Amino acid sequence: PAIKNGQGLVRKKSFIRLHTSENGELLFGQCAGSGKTPYECSVDFISPDNPVFRCTCPSRQFPCKHTLGLLYAYVEGQAFTPAPVPEDISSKREKAEKREENKAKQAAGGAESKPKKVNKSALKKKINAQLEGLDLLEKLVLSLIRGGLSTIDSKTLKTVQEHVKQMGNYYLSGAQTQLRRFALLLGKGENREESYTYAMEQLTRLHAFIKKARVYLTTRAEDPELALDHESTIDEWLGHAWQLSELKEYGLVKESVELLQLAFYSYDDPARQELVDL
Template sequence: MIQITQQMIDALAPNPAASSNARKISQKGGFIRLERSADETFYLGECTGSGASRYITSADFLDPAVPVFRCSCPSHQFPCKHSLALLCEMMAGKPFAVCDIPDDILQKRAKKAARAAKSESDGDGAEAPKAPPKVNRAARTKKLQRQLEGLELTARLVQDLMNAGLGTMGGTALATYRTLAKQLGDYYLPGPQRLLNRLILEISAFQKDGDDAHYESAIDVLEKLWALVKKSRQYLTEKVESGRVEQDASLLFEELGGVWKLSELEALGLAKQNARLAQLSFWVAFDAARGEYIDTGCWADLDTGEVSLTYHYRPVKALKYVKQEDTFFGAARIPALAYYPGEGSRRVRWESAELLPLEPGDLDGLRRCAASDLAAEVKAAKNLLKNTLSGPAVYRLLRFARIGRAGDVLALQDTVGGTIALGDLPGMEPTTARLTLLPDPSLLESQVLLGAFWYDGAERRMKLQPLSIVTADQVVRLLY
């Protein structure tokens, strides 16, 4: 039988209520018939519904990474609670009578196989290389030129602020800057638009409470906005003048607000086949400048130890339509993993994945991949963070000898005597103090830490925020 876990059911559910209702259906004996195919790729159940209604629900696991659910109920949710309840029956080990796969399912499988066959280059089963997406050169050139016009407007604004000082943004002038921020959307520049909105929010907060931290943050945002404008003007000008307007692997595309398609990332070679990832940490943050909640997963490649991030954006205006992501404690087997351009802890995305429990030895493999030279990792992280357009932190797996007090702070010591202060990245949920609450002192000796390197500008030194401790048999999450 296909291995089903509660994690898998919760991940597939469109919302927590659907998962909860599915458990109730299963626990109350809602199924009067359960069947499966001999090869265990197809499962079917007949479930009682409201009144005299009965629903036929099925799960097709021909491709375990992309199970197909069908149900005769009128629900618009997908998968519906009856489909999820069928999974609950499987997870509970209920007996399923052996049946033939229905003809309509076999026909659907055949059509899907025929579509897949068209993607093969020849009869030997090799897949044809994906052609790069077609580019409307005239439309792309027009858009780039429009972006350049918007960047010129932004450059004048930033130069005026640098000459006159951020204090000139105060009072009634904020309304003018809000209007300018809205205008940037007309120039296809949502990235600079968000930075300007963040600048406005920091100055507004400074006016209310006088906290210098807001003013310092505003300076950082202004520096990033200026760096983005300078680099983007040069980048876009070269593309327009050379006529090479096709998409490339530049970080600036996303920084300006572009949205990558998976096919575009694959065409640029930013992909990995048959990847296996384990989520080691998870958090949710609200970005006021974007008006969105961001669900962030921190994942480690079980084969290489590389740490990557997933981002799931939920606009405030559409919260009831967008499902929140959740912590996942198993492993994901991903047929095609796409990487975003960049260095350090890159963003990743995928269309489908088979969700599985962690296998024996997976954590040992991660521990073997962890870095042991703290000085080298700090140097590498510092070089990455020097880039004004980089993210605020670099995530790494690090082997350590001990974690303990060093004066007034908690510090990590590596296996060769190097040390680094532990501290919480501004804007992140605090985790450092949670190390002192761990009931097992052995977790603070000779283990592997998932941590976020970041630069503390006030103290002028690198720090490390602890996120998880990876032992030989468990992941102890400080943030999940």
């Protein structure tokens, strides 16, 4: 659809401006959209084998119809006037170049790749906040278990949803996801009884996490230099996003390997608020 729509933009003469950089590495312009302000779109060939598509439109398609239309306008011989590279694109190019330099330095692993220093003061504040969040979560979970799932009404569900929001403030994004999953299970109206088994499993999972996380965080508070636990999922539960440099440090990165894809599955996970690809 994006290809067809991109061609349609050229036929409708939706492009207000068409430009190219002096060296021909960048195509950029403006395309009329549904709003008052035209979309700024560009295709950057600074790395010829890996063109970069950029557009200010809200589309989730990549590349979007505007950048594809820009390419069609170019190959169809429409007039592209030479113009200086826009400042925002120059800035993005510089940032991309720095990222590549940093990647090269990390890959080299030489003297320039210094170990990351632990900000003990910031870590202590974060751990204290997480422990406080666990106390709040535990009170809620125990209250739900004592009351029984059948007594949960719209008011209780609203309380659970308020706690879901609060977990983010306590740096407990993993717990936030699992508590949101619990709320979704019990928010199904008439079919709620069918979800009781899964909801109870979810509460059990949350309770086990609270106990394990409290011990783990207390240990980390006593020893800020303690390495992350890469052999379990506790750090993901606590909201840690693993960096490639960390995975390399633990010997969990393999290079130049072949992967065989046996299946592909995509689904929307409302608890994680993400589209998941497996």
